[in-house]
Amino acid sequence: MEFLAIITLLFLVLGASLYLLVCVDPNSPGLLGKMNRLVFNTIPVIFKKILGERIFKIFQGAIDYFFYSNHPLVQIFYVIVAVGGYLVYVYFGFLELFDDNLYVSHLDTAIGSTMALFCFYSFFQACRYKPGIITKENNKVYQNEFKEYYDNVVYLKDNQCKTCNIIKPARSKHCRVCNVCVSRFDHHCVWIRQCVGQKNYKYFVKFIITHAILCDYGAYLGFRCIWGIIVQERLLQAQFRDPVTKQRLQATWGIIIKYLFYKNTMYIFIVILCVVMGIALTCFALYHLYMIGQDTTTNERMKRSDFLNFFDEETERLEKQLKKAENEEEIKEVSSKLEQVKSCQKRIIPIKNIGIWNGLKRVFSEPDELGQKFQNKKKQ
Ligand SMILES: [Zn+2]
Numbered sequence: 487m488e489f490l491a492i493i494t495l496l497f498l499v500l501g502a503s504l505y506l507l508v509c510v511d512p513n514s515p516g517l518l519g520k521m522n523r524l525v526f527n528t529i530p531v532i533f534k535k536i537l538g539e540r541i542f543k544i545f546q547g548a549i550d551y552f553f554y555s556n557h558p559l560v561q562i563f564y565v566i567v568a569v570g571g572y573l574v575y576v577y578f579g580f581l582e583l584f585d586d587n588l589y590v591s592h593l594d595t596a597i598g599s600t601m602a603l604f605c606f607y608s609f610f611q612a613c614r615y616k617p618g619i620i621t622k623e624n625n626k627v628y629q630n631e632f633k634e635y636y637d638n639v640v641y642l643k644d645n646q647c648k649t650c651n652i653i654k655p656a657r658s659k660h661c662r663v664c665n666v667c668v669s670r671f672d673h674h675c676v677w678i679r680q681c682v683g684q685k686n687y688k689y690f691v692k693f694i695i696t697h698a699i700l701c702d703y704g705a706y707l708g709f710r711c712i713w714g715i716i717v718q719e720r721l722l723q724a725q726f727r728d729p730v731t732k733q734r735l736q737a738t739w740g741i742i743i744k745y746l747f748y749k750n751t752m753y754i755f756i757v758i759l760c761v762v763m764g765i766a767l768t769c770f771a772l773y774h775l776y777m778i779g780q781d782t783t784t785n786e787r788m789k790r791s792d793f794l795n796f797f798d799e800e801t802e803r804l805e806k807q808l809k810k811a812e813n814e815e816e817i818k819e820v821s822s823k824l825e826q827v828k829s830c831q832k833r834i835i836p837i838k839n840i841g842i843w844n845g846l847k848r849v850f851s852e853p854d855e856l857g858q859k860f861q862n863k864k865k866q
């Protein structure tokens with residue numbers, strides 16, 4: 487079962503990383519652009535050679551469907567895991583183990599269930615509110631909102647999105663899965679089946695923070711409940727009989743854990759899932775809080791570091807070339823290139839540290855895209 491939990495976590499981490507990689511521009515310089523080209527261009531070519539044309543087509547179709555189409559599979563998976571996990575917790579934990587356990591009470595049942603309801607509601611909201619889709623009508627508004635971000639390096643002025651036929655505002659990105667340009671694009675989230683952007687970022691943050699708290703609380707309750715069983719059944723003083731040798735053994739932690747797992751498999755599995763997901767979601771929530779404090783997005787961080795790494799590599803390469811330069815003309819040419827690279831690097835707007843509290847105020851004061859549409863409709 488621990489093995490299953492580790493596999494689930496690895497699967498989630500791998501899936502999430504691949505999805506983030508889908509968001510990276512394959513033409514961007516630096517490591518992430520290279521990784522995107524490796525995963526989505528080079529590896530498929532190798533697979534094509536190994537698998538043959540026909541099987542590869544099926545494989546490619548599955549990859550395209552999973553990564554590039556807007557399917558509900560992951561949303562369905564969320565509902566099964568979240569609602570199913572909660573029901574398992576209720577049945578094996580709240581109803582079975584919590585009844586005569588001195589270390590947990592039904593106050594915990596009430597708190598846990600309320601938290602779960604908050605989580606399901608936050609998922610519904612995160613799926614419902616749109617991220618800030620850029621259209622021809624609102625194009626100018628979004629351009630003006632972020633005009634101080636045009637540095638002509640990371641964000642170019644008058645850069646057009648050929649698919650949407652609009653001028654890309656700074657901080658926006660065209661999502662290949664949703665096939666729209668999104669303002670202040672963070673990433674495409676498969677769990678909510680849409681992009682996370684300027685207008686729905688607050689709902690996304692709420693979604694991950696409530697889930698992180700629920701999983702952490704589930705894990706904490708799990709440990710309290712299991713500790714209750716250990717104390718009330720006096721497992722630390724107990725003697726166990728070896729099923730093979732029939733020998734009486736003094737309890738060790740290893741034996742106790744095996745015994746508890748054998749007796750409460752489903753409950754302990756759910757607690758392990760809470761621990762694993764709690765750690766992953768808490769890290770993810772903290773990472774987003776950190777980005778909120780820096781007024782930046784996942785996409786922006788990737789893009790920035792890509793450009794900075796590229797400029798660092800170029801500077802190093804040109805400085806080496808300058809040292810080896812043999813004549814005046816070559817020195818002049820390399821020096822001018824070096825100057826250009828350095829001036830580009832300087833133009834990149836530095837990260838603004840606005841603090842988490844101010845950042846949260848900014849994120850949560852953003853009006854809903856859905857609400858605006860409602861207001862417009864009412865005015866008409
Ligand atoms: Zn677009």
Ligand SMILES: [Zn+2]
Pocket residue numbers: 661662663664665673674675680681682
């Ligand atoms: Zn998207």
